[in-house]
Amino acid sequence: DAEITQSPRHKITETGRQVTLACHQTWNHNNMFWYRQDLGHGLRLIHYSYGVQDTNKGEVSDGYSVSRSNTEDLPLTLESAASSQTSVYFCASSESGVTYNEQFFGPGTRLTVL
Amino acid sequence: LAKTTQPISMDSYEGQEVNITCSHNNIATNDYITWYQQFPSQGPRFIIQGYKTKVTNEVASLFIPADRKSSTLSLPRVSLSDTAVYYCLVGDEDSSYKLIFGSGTRLLVRP
Numbered sequence: 001d002a003e004i005t006q007s008p009r010h011k012i013t014e015t016g017r018q019v020t021l022a023c024h025q026t027w028n029h030n031n032m033f034w035y036r037q038d039l040g041h042g043l044r045l046i047h048y049s050y051g052v053q054d055t056n057k058g059e060v061s062d063g064y065s066v067s068r069s070n071t072e073d074l075p076l077t078l079e080s081a082a083s084s085q086t087s088v089y090f091c092a093s094s095e096s097g098v099t100y101n102e103q104f105f106g107p108g109t110r111l112t113v114l
Numbered sequence: 115l116a117k118t119t120q121p122i123s124m125d126s127y128e129g130q131e132v133n134i135t136c137s138h139n140n141i142a143t144n145d146y147i148t149w150y151q152q153f154p155s156q157g158p159r160f161i162i163q164g165y166k167t168k169v170t171n172e173v174a175s176l177f178i179p180a181d182r183k184s185s186t187l188s189l190p191r192v193s194l195s196d197t198a199v200y201y202c203l204v205g206d207e208d209s210s211y212k213l214i215f216g217s218g219t220r221l222l223v224r225p
Contacts, residue, residue: 033212033213035215041217042201042215042216042217042218043213043215045213048212102148102163103158103160103213104160105156105159106157107156107157108155108156108157
């Protein structure tokens, strides 16, 4: 069955370190998204991609970067981790041109920055 | 993207029907209305989507009045496992498949 996976599921790091969160989907979806969710709040869009070599900034992109070298993967990099980036990160994917708002979400990565 | 307003929380009991209403006064002509469900420690899951009138699937029903300024998600005969946060979103292809999540409605189903 097609799926979307994230790794690691939990990560503890120190302020100033570079961290990369992986996202891999086997749906063959063109669209991929990264969100963060802070305790008690909804999800906020960080970056998104509509295909290979395409990346776009979301509403909270400062301090984050992504790259899309193939259809299946969209890694999220925190250039220099800050305590304010402690959060749960969700990756999602969707198919172009079909149900506009149906995204498939991964299980999430809980990141703690000390 | 149109902004949505929904209750912060709701309580219900097992076996009851639950209706969660979402207000979207500024909905655009091409916007679709979509609902997601999120369990603790999991990513959101698509429940249902509609444009007008009524849509029903195996999980829920979505009622949309003619003016489309609000919508109601109906969960028939809820169980304890329906305890989750429910998000209402509006958007269309012009929003480039991006989703804007509000704070959602926290539904607690009691035995």
